Amino acid sequence: MNAIIGFTSLAGSHIDNKELLKEYLKKIGTSSEHLLSLINDVLDMSRIESGKVKIDENPLHLPELLNDIRTIIQPTVSSKQLDFLIDTVDVVDEDMIADKLRLTQVLLNILGNGVKFNKTGGMLSLRIKQEKKWYIRK
Known part of the structure; x- marks a missing residue:
């Protein structure tokens, strides 16, 4: 809000x-x-x-999600004068299947706590790392 x-x-x-x-x-x-x-x-x-709870499995483009996350959290980050970094490590597959709503909520809750419990002028970072591919066999 x-x-x-x-x-x-x-x-x-x-x-x-x-x-x-x-x-x-x-x-x-x-x-x-x-x-x-x-x-x-x-x-x-x-x-x-x-x-x-129903988990929606829809295509998701990671850069778009991270841009939305930055847009939403940036005003609170700026108000506390924090440096904010989003880092992707070894991310090769930017397109995935996920529940965008739930994933966004989880990430914003984590980042919100990072802002809340950080000192003014501190650093907040989010690192996304791609591990080896794994598949669910049915």
């Missing part, structure tokens, strides 16, 4: 700069989608508690 409010304010103050306005609106859209997903997660708590 902070990202939506912040980027809305920035958009309003740069209304004459079309390119900057487009960038802010894109970030507002990404943050809004995440907020909606959080609201849906709260509404799904009864399913989680009953063990009836």
Whole structure:
């Protein structure tokens, strides 16, 4: 919600700069989608508690996911004056099958804790490492 409010304010103050306005609106859209997903997660708590959570298996492009993560977390990172680094190690396969909503939620929870428990002016990093391929046999 902070990202939506912040980027809305920035958009309003740069209304004459079309390119900057487009960038802010894109970030507002990404943050809004995440907020909606959080609201849906709260509404799904009864399913989680009953063990009836459905994991969506859809194609996911890792750079797109990481860009969304950066867009959402950046306002809180900046407000605490943290250096923020996303590092990919030996990632060859950027396309995968995953539940984007759940993966985003997990990563944002981890990064949110990193911001919360970090000192002002500190460092926050996220490292994604690809291990050897493995397959589930059915």
